Amino acid sequence: MKKKAEWPRRLRSYDWFGGTGKNAIMHRSWMKNQGLPADTFDGRPIIGICNTWSELTPCNAHLRDLAERVKRGVYEAGGFPVEFPVFSVGESTLRPTAMMFRNLAAMDVEEAIRGNPVDGVVLLGGCDKTTPSLLMGAASVDIPVILVSGGPMLNGKWRGKDVGSGTAIWQFSEMVKSGEMSLDEFMDAEQGMARSAGSCMTMGTASTMASMAEALGMTLPGNAAIPAVDARRRVISQLSGRRIVDMVKEDLKPSDILTKEAFENAIRVNGAIGGSTNAVLHLLALAGRVGVDLSLDDWDRLGRDVPTIVNLQPSGKHLMEEFYYAGGLPVVIKAVAEMGLLHNDAITVTGDTMWNGVKDVVNYNDDVIVPREKALTSSGGIAVLRGNLAPKGCVLKPSAASPHLMQHTGRAVVFESIEDYHARINKDDLDIDETCIMVLKYCGPKGYPGMAEVGNMGLPPKVLKKGITDMIRISDARMSGTAYGTVILHTAPEAAEGGPLALVQNGDTITVDVPSRSITLNVSDEELARRRAAWVKPEMPVEGGYGKLYIDTVTQADQGADLGFLIGKRGSGIPLNRDSH
Template identity: 45%
Template sequence: MQEKKDPEPQGFARGLTNYGDRGFALYLRRSFAKSMGYSTELLKKPIVGIATSGSGFNNCHRAMPELVDAVKRGVLAAGGMPIDFPTISLGEVFLNPTSMMFRNLMSMDVEEMLRAQPMDSVVLIGGCDKTVPAQLMGAAAADIPAVQLVVGPMMTGRHQGERLGACTDCRRFWGKFRANEVGEQEIDQIEGRLATTVGTCAVMGTASTMACIAETLGMSLPGTAAIPAVHADRIRAAEASGARAVQLIRDPLRPSQIITDKSVENALRVLLAIGGSTNAIIHLTAVAGRLGIPVSLERLNALSDETPVLVNLKPTGEHYMEDFFAAGGMTAVLRELEPQLHLDAITVTGETLGERIAAEREAWVDHRIVRKSSDPVEPQGGLVALFGSLAPRGAILKRSAADKSLFEQEGRAVVFISLEDLAARIDDPELDVDANDILVLQNAGPASGTGMPEAGYLPIPKKLAQQGVKDMLRISDARMSGTAYGTIVLHVTPEAALGGPIGLVRNGDRIRLSVRERRIDLLVDEAELARRAKDVSPPKRIARGYQKLYQEHVLQADAGCDFDFLQAASKDDASTGGS
């Protein structure tokens, strides 16, 4: 007869500090908790942790206190005890060298605090680009019941009768400024009108893309991804998330039951359909990797070939996140994609994705914003993976935000060997470059010491911008902001710092791009590349601290740029006995 196990302790009795005496440990814990004014009755209730990521260096999260209060209301009304706690906060534009370097650190913070502190479930509140993937990575690894709540996108501003939204319009006007189409006084005015409310970027950048992915994965409540940060529905979503976190304690549903092969593939398809950020493929790969779920770039291409772009939002289209919310949001997208989705995937509500879509079948949709699958913005998905002699393990192009006239071309490489070299020479009037050339940035990948910044959006050389050049092919091992646009090949793997072919490109080399064939090739013979490889120096090693840990353990872009020691064994490896 199988021995019956005692139920796992809940609330303050969970995960007691070990003094060798459980009774004393619980007595001591309750004693210190009572110093915060909690009653004996409240201390008996199950605990919902509230992971907060607000900071004075994170403008997107300015409304965090209001959301925390609303989550607490929901938890208390549902019979639980809410306790909020801080984690690292990643304000995208305030971090040096780049927020990407600190995503893994935040994920470790989240994971370890979920394990170490007594909580039965958690509400994760994030938004700014790297916070949501970090929270999902940490929650997937800790695997306690969790609900993801995002802060929501900001509203647009106005300038001379035109709507403005960070940060696609930031880049558009800065490009005009560099081309002398906008003067100093006007660019100063625009600076104060681009980001005028709390919330994440107003377009389908990385933050909004990750919000949509979190909802598609099933980790957020239905319909919550696109609610503007200043909308009353955002506060109601926070309250409902708190209530749901209590229900997850009574009827547990863990991230490992929600983030599965099927829900990850659903998220990939949604990423393609919304014209989402290139960053999202790295983040989704890292989240899935925490549960041993592989994400294949070849599979991304197969899905992209059959998944249309449906959402008409900047930087791919014309509109903004507030329009997406009003048009039906993720409900509208999922309904159009329904025949292509795994409808039996479970969501945090306990219902399947199919049941969620069926319940919202009659919801109104503005098809100017979310197009019908029979009338898409683009017939194929927003992202495409490229392979070839320049990128043996892959690279990414956001074709929905690129100039199609540049998709099949061969050109001369103009090489920048570092970020410093790029900054020093890109606007030099003597730079040998024309509009048919291909700009190549090296040594900006994850292990280079730079942290893989959003430098892949290389500026058009000023002398070309002033001639009216708006786009040209740019290639790097860096990333690009989800708010950016252009014919830009990113995440070239292996990176230059690890001896990848991109580090062997020299000025004047010929490079061929074929989006049709999914190829990016360096047209230099192997003997010459082998000769060049002998002269390549390894990157400067970082001597201490977290950046040393990052440089030594970060994986490449095709593995999500996670740390090697944080990834779970692949399910594919486990099933075949591989390592």
């Protein structure tokens, strides 16, 4: 057992459990109703296990088991583990959209860590928004933390083929509309899409954010890709439990790891993996929590020269199982470093440099992690477009888009809301063809509210039946990381804030030029001014509760859609009890 004298400073938990005063005895005695030995609080670090387990979050429904593995590691290293729940943001079930509650979950994480007697924390996440909410909340407190992901599902299987959760849904639903697949076949495929515990096994947002956490240095090497049901997922959980105890001893905090260089590493790695556009919002918000100056311009600048070398759906053909067997994210990080695009000396939760964690790894399948000369696209990352339609920017994922649409002018077909889209998209008299540009309004942070994943609008059946599989789509919404297509998202300012998107009318022409990073509504300034004068701000659909707080305080997409009053680091200090310890 480690005595408190072995630690280089007084532990944070001592303010609750140390000494012989009334409050210390009260805190210890109540904890001991769980059957704890007398020496439990005799100077050993208290390690919180912040768990987003929930049966309503299918991706995270196995995290109770991983928490037990973490506890083993904590005990082995001389710490005392205490597991606690926080709000679990389930992408597949939570309405109106999980993104609306990412910030609420981050508030829960922050206050749970700050208000409780923990010296360090292991963060357990998995589903899309749980990873950024954990990191955001923990970064605002800034005590030692390490993240463990739940891992991806095993490959989906249907009729002898691999199918990707999410990606297959978008593909198959379009095939049903075009007549290429029957509804019975679609229903049959459902049974094999999600056949094990874990998150989406494509390079969707869950796997992207696990990769971002690893690229930022907030996980042990290799964490991102281990399948949820692989025994090695349990091993890395136990090793993380051991490591957090040493991190407390070293006082290694998020602010030591989450530097500007770490964010630049993550952005470049995102380009190499063909990661989700949602990572833009989450990293911008996380950077705001630690005071790192990160912008959309950084995303565009840093991603331009990074080739996409991970051949995974939705950009490529493989799934996360193959990615892990090929060597996983450490192989990608090493490749980015060998391109001269990585800050090799960035510190990770290991206490060592990023480079030392990956320098000896081997690529075991160069069809999954391809050489640079065979990259899926030579300029991966996220393209940030600006112009009179998006003065504060909008984003596009080149690795998932159609090359022939990278420079295009088309007639706008405007949907005033997601309800308007659903009401009209399947009608034969919809005036649209494959040269048009679909425009969706009022689906941004305030407008939906919550900025739902509806930006990858399905194409109209009359176009699909021609064999067309992609059109340009523009909105202030998000799209699932499992989705694909020439989809322009996060248009800022959003329509509900009176952004230019609100002024687009049917028949306007829009010019998209990705190489020049421009997006232009071909309407005169005078006409736009006339339309603006006639524009009426829509009524917000939420009257009270957290929804009102969210709408009143959420920032725009170019700032990460965090709540304005949550930006910044508030630290771990809390007022002590007035009574003597």
